[in-house]
Each structure stands twice: as structure tokens, then as C-alpha cells.
Amino acid sequence: MKHTIKELEDIASQIRRDIVRMVHGCQSGHPGASLGCADFFTALYFEVLNHKTDFTMEGAGEDLFFLSNGHISPVWYSTLAHAGYFDKSELATFRKLDSRLQGHPTTHEHLPGIRIASGSLGQGLSVAIGAALAKKLNGDKSHIFALLGDGELQEGQNWEAAMFAPFNKVDHLIASVDYNGQQIDGPTSKVLALDDLQAKFEAFGWHVINTDGNDMQAIVEGLHYAKTLTGKGKPILNLMSTQMGAGVDYMMGTHKWHGTAPNDEQLAAALAQLPETLGDY
Amino acid sequence: MKKYTYTEKKDTRSGFGAGLHEAGKKNENVVALCADLVGSLKMDAFIKDFPERFTQVGIAEANMIGIAAGMTIGGKIPFTGTFANFSTGRVYDQIRQSVAYSNKNVKICASHAGLTLGEDGATHQILEDIGLMKMLPGMVVINPCDYNQTKAATMAIAEYEGPVYLRFGRPVIPVFTDPDQKFEIGKAWMVNEGTDVTIIATGHMVWKAIEAGEKLAELGIDAEIINIHTIKPLDDEAILKSVKKTGCVVTCEEHNKFGGLGESVARLLTTELPTPQEFVATNDTFGESGTPDQLMSKYGLDAVNIVEAVQKVIGRKK
Numbered sequence: 038m039k040h041t042i043k044e045l046e047d048i049a050s051q052i053r054r055d056i057v058r059m060v061h062g063c064q065s066g067h068p069g070a071s072l073g074c075a076d077f078f079t080a081l082y083f084e085v086l087n088h089k090t091d092f093t094m095e096g097a098g099e100d101l102f103f104l105s106n107g108h109i110s111p112v113w114y115s116t117l118a119h120a121g122y123f124d125k126s127e128l129a130t131f132r133k134l135d136s137r138l139q140g141h142p143t144t145h146e147h148l149p150g151i152r153i154a155s156g157s158l159g160q161g162l163s164v165a166i167g168a169a170l171a172k173k174l175n176g177d178k179s180h181i182f183a184l185l186g187d188g189e190l191q192e193g194q195n196w197e198a199a200m201f202a203p204f205n206k207v208d209h210l211i212a213s214v215d216y217n218g219q220q221i222d223g224p225t226s227k228v229l230a231l232d233d234l235q236a237k238f239e240a241f242g243w244h245v246i247n248t249d250g251n252d253m254q255a256i257v258e259g260l261h262y263a264k265t266l267t268g269k270g271k272p273i274l275n276l277m278s279t280q281m282g283a284g285v286d287y288m289m290g291t292h293k294w295h296g297t298a299p300n301d302e303q304l305a306a307a308l309a310q311l312p313e314t315l316g317d318y
Numbered sequence: 319m320k321k322y323t324y325t326e327k328k329d330t331r332s333g334f335g336a337g338l339h340e341a342g343k344k345n346e347n348v349v350a351l352c353a354d355l356v357g358s359l360k361m362d363a364f365i366k367d368f369p370e371r372f373t374q375v376g377i378a379e380a381n382m383i384g385i386a387a388g389m390t391i392g393g394k395i396p397f398t399g400t401f402a403n404f405s406t407g408r409v410y411d412q413i414r415q416s417v418a419y420s421n422k423n424v425k426i427c428a429s430h431a432g433l434t435l436g437e438d439g440a441t442h443q444i445l446e447d448i449g450l451m452k453m454l455p456g457m458v459v460i461n462p463c464d465y466n467q468t469k470a471a472t473m474a475i476a477e478y479e480g481p482v483y484l485r486f487g488r489p490v491i492p493v494f495t496d497p498d499q500k501f502e503i504g505k506a507w508m509v510n511e512g513t514d515v516t517i518i519a520t521g522h523m524v525w526k527a528i529e530a531g532e533k534l535a536e537l538g539i540d541a542e543i544i545n546i547h548t549i550k551p552l553d554d555e556a557i558l559k560s561v562k563k564t565g566c567v568v569t570c571e572e573h574n575k576f577g578g579l580g581e582s583v584a585r586l587l588t589t590e591l592p593t594p595q596e597f598v599a600t601n602d603t604f605g606e607s608g609t610p611d612q613l614m615s616k617y618g619l620d621a622v623n624i625v626e627a628v629q630k631v632i633g634r635k636k
């Protein structure tokens with residue numbers, strides 16, 4: 038391990054502070070699942086991903102990450118800043134005019150760390166598969182990681198991709214699902230239930246693992262374990278249970294904070310629960 | 319210049335929500351479908367009163383269009399609701415084959431169109447949807463200008479038989495049209511009669527055209543302002559009649575100048591009455607994050623831009 042679990046938790050705490058401050062700063066954006074995925078992003082970028090911060094689009098010899106549920110951009114931007122891709126002061130520009138930190142991730146403004154636009158849901162898994170195929174053709178044995186929302190899986194393109202990857206033995210691919218059970222209009226179980234996702238992906242030919250996405254030890258171990266499963270003919274699906282809003286008590290467990298910004302009072306209440314560890318931007 | 323005032327500001331999407339509710343009360347065949355954006359589309363009142371006539375399809379827009387097309391076969395009048403980008407580009411072939419080519423009575427209702435969607439940025443800000451939809455044979459394309467007109471348009475399309483694309487937006491803007499107006503599909507609305515220039519505006523740009531008209535009056539320019547809420551079928555007659563009088567035209571839309579209202583007007587004029595024209599529209603670009611006002615200003619969609627375009631086009635008159 039490059040860091041202790043405590044160190045990683047401290048990083049995640051700072052990322053959570055950044056998320057609520059960024060969303061508050063522009064009074065828009067998506068705090069809920071950003072907070073829920075802060076532990077995953079920390080584990081990925083600070084422990085698991087083999088990556089360089091002097092960014093190149095191709096990322097030859099590096100592991101690549103694709104965010105399909107682009108609305109959780111705050112957690113990604115904060116992670117990239119703390120990992121060294123750009124200065125954390127730029128987080129203050131999130132969603133503001135002329136910023137590289139667009140509402141949803143984009144290559145158009147050339148933010149280091151981003152390799153494709155996302156925001157219109159359901160497209161990221163296909164892109165990740167394409168990047169994995171290119172790596173294979175290039176003889177590059179690095180890993181491709183992707184993150185998808187659970188509600189997002191209602192988009193049919195995911196299932197086209199889900200069918201393609203095992204059939205074509207795309208086996209350096211580790212896709213994680215942010216299994217928080219929430220989407221905009223309510224709990225996923227009420228909007229359009231996903232039911233037994235594990236059985237569905239297994240039926241398509243994926244190797245499915247389950248992790249607790251809000252337990253740092255578990256998510257680090259889970260992602261390392263997922264890496265050991267690659268190269269064996271099957272893509273890996275990490276069904277990662279999380280809490281929407283994790284770390285901020287009043288945001289937890291409800292779809293209401295999917296895409297709502299906190300007011301001044303709510304911001305203060307959130308920050309009181311999230312120790313500043315690396316210094317605010 | 320005729321005086322327009324307003325006492326409140328509202329979003330056009332709320333006009334859609336209110337119109338859908340009214341249409342639902344009037345006709346029990348009106349049904350609604352949504353892809354996980356009920357609150358954004360203001361469908362709550364309809365859902366509350368007609369829960370059995372509402373279908374939540376989840377985040378699955380292609381499926382939604384197909385289901386809507388199928389429901390017309392049982393005599394239903396489906397109104398689909400999601401953001402404009404996911405209502406058009408996302409599902410173009412589903413609309414093309416199952417709705418337009420099959421001539422099904424589906425009302426594709428699209429919120430958060432254009433730059434004024436704001437902070438979400440370019441992935442969500444479609445500026446190409448009017449073009450995409452108007453190219454489909456048989457598709458009616460409507461972009462109303464305020465809350466009242468959107469409500470009236472929503473009720474009117476329920477009574478019209480055939481595929482319709484209804485485009486509206488997110489920001490609150492002045493409510494300045496008649497609350498009891500009768501909405502006639504394909505019929506232009508004369509906002510202000512004038513003699514020096516014809517300003518043709520649609521959607522959120524109509525209020526900006528009125529603001530521009532006031533500024534132009536101060537400069538001694540008497541602008542005729544026409545609201546084209548129905549981009550297809552275009553009210554050729556109203557446009558030709560006005561342009562014959564004024565001899566030049568400025569078109570205004572929150573859309574790419576490639577493929578929008580302006581091009582429809584140019585096509586008409588170039589065949590019937592070649593006339594100098596200027597375009598107030600985005601110039602072959604994607605949008606970005608920012609507040610709606612900042613973006614309208616940065617991308618040249620403010621009243622001042624209309625004034626400048628008018629001055630330029632008047633200079634081009636023979």
C-alpha cells in the first residue's frame with residue numbers, strides 16, 4: 038500500500054469538503070453521488086491506478102479511467118486536483134463561465150485527466166471498451182477502469198456494451214457500478230428496478246464482485262482483487278454499494294440530494310462533519 | 319413601438335406543465351411519459367390527477383419514444399418529456415422511423431433547450447435540435463416564447479393530429495403574452511408593426527427582440543417584430559408580406575445558425591423574394607457552463623446583438 042487507510046480516509050474527507058464547497062459555490066451540480074463515490078475515487082487514484090499526472094491523451098502504459106455518470110464531476114475534479122493533475126485553486130471555477138471545470142467532464146476545454154466528454158448518460162462503458170481494444174491492439178497490458186451510475190444502467194446502450202465485452206474477451210476492463218439505489222425521480226427500485234444486477238451481468242458473461250464502496254479498506258482491497266481477476270477472458274464488474282450523500286448526515290440515503298446545492302447554513306453543517314485535512318482550495 | 323410589460327417571470331417549462339395538465343383534463347386519451355426528469359419537466363400536476371395515464375420509463379429515452387409510438391396505435395396521444403438533447407439527438411432514429419416516417423401522433427416535449435440551461439454545460443445544451451427536427455418530413459416544430467404561449471401551444475398540439483416537436487426552456491423570463499390566447503400552429507404573431515426592418519424571433523429571443531425594438535425606436539428605427547413560434551410549417555405569407563414592406567430581415571434564435579429558424583427564412587426568401595438578412599444565433603459552436611445571462615451575452619444572443627444586426631442589415635438595403 039502506498040498510503041495507510043487513515044491517510045486515504047483523510048484524503049476522502051478533503052475531497053468531500055471540496056465537493057460541497059464547489060456545488061455551493063455555483064449553486065448547482067450534483068453532490069449526492071459525488072459524496073458517495075469519494076472513497077472509490079480516493080482508492081482508485083491514490084492506491085490502485087497506475088497513472089502519470091503529466092497527462093497525455095493516449096496514456097500509453099498507464100491505466101485509464103472513464104466516468105460514465107459525468108454528473109458526479111465534482112468528485113473527479115477534486116480527486117484529479119489533489120492527485121496533482123492541476124492546481125486545486127482551479128476548483129473554485131467549477132461550473133463558472135470560461136472554466137475548464139465544466140458542469141460535466143469535457144475534453145473541449147482540455148482539462149488534464151479527462152479523455153472523453155460525459156454527461157449524457159449511458160455512453161461510458163462503450164468508450165471504455167473501445168479504449169481497452171486499442172490497448173490490446175497496441176500490446177499495452179494496462180487496465181481500463183470505468184464507473185457507471187446504477188440508474189444509468191437503465192440506458193440500453195449499457196447492455197449492448199455488456200453483451201459485447203465478454204463475447205470479445207475484453208478482459209482488462211474493470212467497470213464499477215455506483216450502487217446507491219437512487220436516481221433523480223426517486224429510489225431506483227421505484228423508478229425502474231434493476232433487480233438482480235449480479236445475475237444479469239453474470240448471465241452476460243461478466244465476472245462480478247461485490248464491494249462496500251464506503252469502507253476504505255474494503256474498496257482498496259476490492260479494486261486490487263479485481264486487478265488480479267483480469268486477463269482471464271472475462272471483463273470484471275464491481276458492484277459497489279454506496280450511500281448517496283455519504284459523509285454528510287442530512288444528505289444521506291435520499292435522492293433529494295442527487296442534484297441540489299446546499300445553502301450557506303447547510304454548507305456550514307456539512308463542513309462541520311468533514312475535517313479539513315489537505316487544506317481547502 | 320408597442321409597449322409590452324410584464325408583472326411576473328416564469329419558466330416556459332412550467333407553461334408546458336400547466337398545458338399538459340389542462341390537455342389531460344380535456345381529453346382522456348392524453349398520456350404522458352418521462353425518463354427520470356419529472357420535476358424538471360413540471361409534470362407533477364398531470365401525474366397527481368392522472369396517475370394511471372403516466373408512465374415512468376426510467377433513464378431510457380429510446381425506449382420511451384418507441385413506447386410512445388406504440389401507444390398511439392391504441393388511440394392514445396402521448397407526450398414524452400425529457401431535456402431537449404435527450405429528446406432529439408439521443409433518439410433520432412427512433413423518432414425518424416417509429417414516429418415521423420410512421421406518422422404517429424407523438425408529442426415530443428423538450429425542456430432545457432439551448433444555452434439558457436446554464437451550468438450543466440455543453441453536454442446538455444443542445445443548439446442543433448430545431449435543425450434535426452425540422453428536417454424530418456411531416457414533423458411540426460414549435461418553440462414558444464413565454465409561459466402563456468407555451469401553455470397554449472401544449473394544449474393546441476393535443477388537438478392536432480400528427481408528430482410534433484415542442485421546444486421550451488429552463489430559465490424564468492418575462493410573461494408578456496395574453497393568458498387567454500388562442501394558439502394557432504403555423505401562424506405567426508405580429509408583435510409590433512414597423513417599416514424599416516423585419517425582426518423574426520422565436521423562443522426566448524422574442525422578449526430580447528422587444529427590448530431591441532425599444533432601443534431601435536430611440537435610434538429612430540421602426541422595427542416590425544414577428545414571433546415565429548412554429549418553425550415548421552413556416553408562415554411564409556406573414557414573412558413575405560412583412561419583408562416586402564421593410565426590405566430587410568434579422569432572424570433571432572437560441573440555436574445554431576446552421577439549421578435553425580434563420581435558415582428556414584433564408585430558404586423562403588431566396589426563392590421568393592431575395593432580401594438582405596442577418597442572423598442572431600450561435601455560430602457553429604457548442605455552449606459551456608455559466609449562468610444563462612452570461613452565456614446569452616458571451617454567445618451574442620442579447621438585445622444589443624439584435625440592434626447591431628439591424629443596423630448592419632439596414633445598411634445592406636439597396
Ligand SMILES: Cc1ncc(C[n+]2csc(CCOP(=O)(O)OP(=O)(O)O)c2C)c(N)n1
Nearest residue numbers: 070156157158186187188189219220221354
Ligand atoms: C441520456 C440522459 N438522460 C437523462 C439525463 C438526466 N440525468 C442526469 S443524472 C440522472 C440520474 C442518474 O441516476 P444514477 O445513474 O443512479 O446516478 P445518481 O442518482 O446515483 O447520481 C438523470 C436522469 C442525462 N444526464 N442523460
